[in-house]
Amino acid sequence: xxxxxxxxxxxxxxxxxxxxxxxxxxxxxxxxxxxxxxxxxxxxxxxxxxxxxxxxxxxxxxxxxxxxxxxxxxxxxxxxxxxxxxxxxxxxxxxxxxxxxxxxxxxxxxxxxxxxxxxxxxxxxxxxxxxxxxxxxxxxxxxxxxxxxxxxxxxxxxxxxxxxxxxxxxxxxxxxxxxxxxxxxxxxxxxxxxxxxxxxxxxxxxxxxxxxxxxxxxxxxxxxxxxxx
Numbered sequence: 128x129x130x131x132x133x134x135x136x137x138x139x140x141x142x143x144x145x146x147x148x149x150x151x152x153x154x155x156x157x158x159x160x161x162x163x164x165x166x167x168x169x170x171x172x173x174x175x176x177x178x179x180x181x182x183x184x185x186x187x188x189x190x191x192x193x194x195x196x197x198x199x200x201x202x203x204x205x206x207x208x209x210x211x212x213x214x215x216x217x218x219x220x221x222x223x224x225x226x227x228x229x230x231x232x233x234x235x236x237x238x239x240x241x242x243x244x245x246x247x248x249x250x251x252x253x254x255x256x257x258x259x260x261x262x263x264x265x266x267x268x269x270x271x272x273x274x275x276x277x278x279x280x281x282x283x284x285x286x287x288x289x290x291x292x293x294x295x296x297x298x299x300x301x302x303x304x305x306x307x308x309x310x311x312x313x314x315x316x317x318x319x320x321x322x323x324x325x326x327x328x329x330x331x332x333x334x335x336x337x338x339x340x341x342x343x344x345x346x347x348x349x350x351x352x353x354x355x356x
Contacts, residue, residue: 178265185265188258192251192273192326199247199277199322200284203311206243207285208235210309214298223294226306233314240285241318244278248325255326256333270330274323282319285311 210233211226252270259266289311291297301307313319 185269189269189273193276196277196280200281244321252329
């Protein structure tokens with residue numbers, strides 16, 4: 128004779144002493160507590176301090192980088208080698224020649240500008256990272272645009288403050304056979320991009336190495352259900 132099977136009582140009828148140690152009954156946390164627990168992670172859900180703040184900071188960086196092109200232009204004017212010229216008069220006509228036809232001063236002018244622009248790009252990227260401590264599209268665009276504007280400003284300032292552009296008039300002023308310096312000229316226009324490229328590369332490296340990391344979401348153990356016997 129078989130004893131009748133009695134279905135087990137529902138879970139809510141069990142007392143705390145009758146519950147299995149492998150079963151966990153957990154009430155959901157209050158709404159306020161849950162919001163406080165995840166509030167810090169929700170704050171990181173936004174990219175940076177906000178778009179308006181990022182655009183404002185990017186504008187400041189772009190202007191500061193562009194204005195520093197004045198210093199680049201002065202350094203280029205001071206450090207760039209001078210190309211020697213000499214004037215010759217034949218009757219009433221004047222001709223101007225390179226004093227040293229095999230000299231490499233012209234290449235040194237371009238090289239000096241490029242090296243200075245690379246150094247300015249590194250410095251501007253480091254300063255922007257130390258001030259902002261994070262990346263972002265507006266900041267990257269500001270470094271690129273500011274570097275390009277600063278390079279153009281430095282180029283034009285160096286040419287304007289350098290030797291006279293009219294070499295014939297300069298030769299007439301100094302006299303026949305007297306050596307004078309050629310106008311400051313940037314032959315390789317690609318050097319205007321050196322500042323922007325170096326700033327972007329250095330800032331990208333600093334952000335990858337020392338920038339803030341995205342926080343990992345919190346991990347919570349869910350209720351454990353014992354496997355069926």
